[in-house]
Amino acid sequence: MNPTGLRLTLAVALAAALAGCGGDDVVGKPPAAPAIETFVARGGADAEGRAWDGTVEAVREAVLSAQTGGRVTAVDVDVNDRVVAGQVLLRLTVVEQQAGVDAARAQLRAAEAAAVEAERQYQRFASLARDKYVSGAQLDQARAGRDAANAARDAARAQVSAAGQNADYTTVRAPYAGIVAARRVEPGETVGPGQPLLTVYAPDDLRIEVRVPQSAADAIRAKPQAQVVFDDGRRVEAREVVVYPAADPASHSVPVRVALPRIETGAPAPGATAKVVFPIAGGERADRRDGGVRIPYAAVARRGELTAVYVVKDGRVLLRQVRLGARNGDAVDVLAGLTPGEVVARDPAEALRMLAAARVAQGGLND
Known part of the structure; x- marks a missing residue:
């Protein structure tokens, strides 16, 4: 053969x-x-305790949305790019916003001129009032005009600040150092306020939340330790285990938050599944996960x-x-x-x- x-x-x-x-x-x-x-x-792993499956999530994860309307002119980052705090990620057109800034500044100049004139008018009436050439009512009217002009000037200054902030919204920056997890727009698209643009998360601060039966919650609370097993077989010790004080009224399960240590290389991405093993006595076979x-x-x-x-x-x-x-x-x-x-x-x-x-x-x- x-x-x-x-x-x-x-x-x-x-x-x-x-x-x-x-x-x-x-x-x-x-x-x-x-x-x-x-x-x-x-x-x-079940010989070491009881395990439940959970999903990795980032403690700091931000969905960056448009805070003003405009057309996307440039997207400087892509998915998986690492960014630093304050880095420019995306730019929108600034024509309308800059026009608003210019109009607000013009109004401010007019309001400042009116405030200066109102102050001079009040000073003249105050001088004449000392020599009894004008009545007290006229002086009060000049004072009210001065105060109104000053208030209008302050309002114009606030308008300049608001218009400038609206123009700054056309440049989207990273809120902290992290990784770009999602990119939802491309250059040329028109966006409006509230529309999601990018998602950024900090990979050095991750956690997993699992839900355990009430019977296991007290045992975990008495010994707040856990080992996290990732899909690739790696195991890490939890940095912190927090058992919530109340159970979910619908499922009657108790949430447990497990903080992961800082993982320098190959940190899991948010959304990845992992198994959390608690060093507590196992229950019935039906409750065992392994x-x-x-x-x-x-x-x-x-x-x-x-x-x-x-x-x-x-x-x-x-x-x-x-x-x-x-x-x-x-x-x-x-x-x-x-x-x-x-x-x-x-x-x-x-x-x-x-x-x-x-x-x-x-x-x-x-x-």
Whole structure:
């Protein structure tokens, strides 16, 4: 039999073996275990406590919206760009806003001139009033005119400030150092007040909020610690765990806020999922989120929808069907079919190849 035919025969044998039973299975008499690389199955994350899934969110995340109307003339940043506080991110046309500034300044000059004239008029009436050339009512009228002119001047100054601020709104700047998470406009688009333009978040201040049953809230409150497991398999210790004092009246669950430490390299983005493991006693099996065993994902043999591993037991290689749970990076949780402490082949293809070679050596396969 050629090598291709041998591989096809072994593949068919494996598929038939997996479909035939849910426990240990071998084709014929199991040959002695060859020298293959193995590992010992260990308990999953649930052995360390109880876990709930959550979503990473940024403590400081700002949706920058237009505060004035105009046409977008330039967008200086894009998604994933790092920015510093005060950096220019986007510009709008400033023609209308600048016209408002010019008009406000002209009104201010007129109001200042009127205030100066009103002050002079009042001083003249005050001098004449001392010599009894004008009545007290005329002096009061001059004083009121002066005060009104001063008030108009102050209002014109405020208008100049407001017009200048409206012109400044045409330049959008970063509120703090961070990363651009979203870009919603392009040059040439016309925007109005309130329209979202960009989203910026600070990657050095992240947290996860999970909701736990009331029965677990007190245990977490007594021991406010947690370990966060990301999808790529990385684990970090929580910087702070805060259990909310009240439960949600609809779901009867208690929110728990988990602050992440500063992650210098490869910080998770807001919206990414992560598992939060609290070091508390596990409850009923239905409440547990992980299986009891965690193995490398590469050790799983797949044939269609069936999954199995090669277990080395009593000097023999046994094919064991397993049921998988959640995958965490390079590891996967086994819900059924494997117990902690069992020895498993690390490379299923190598295990199959060496198993076939051992059978050939024993005369189990014929050309």
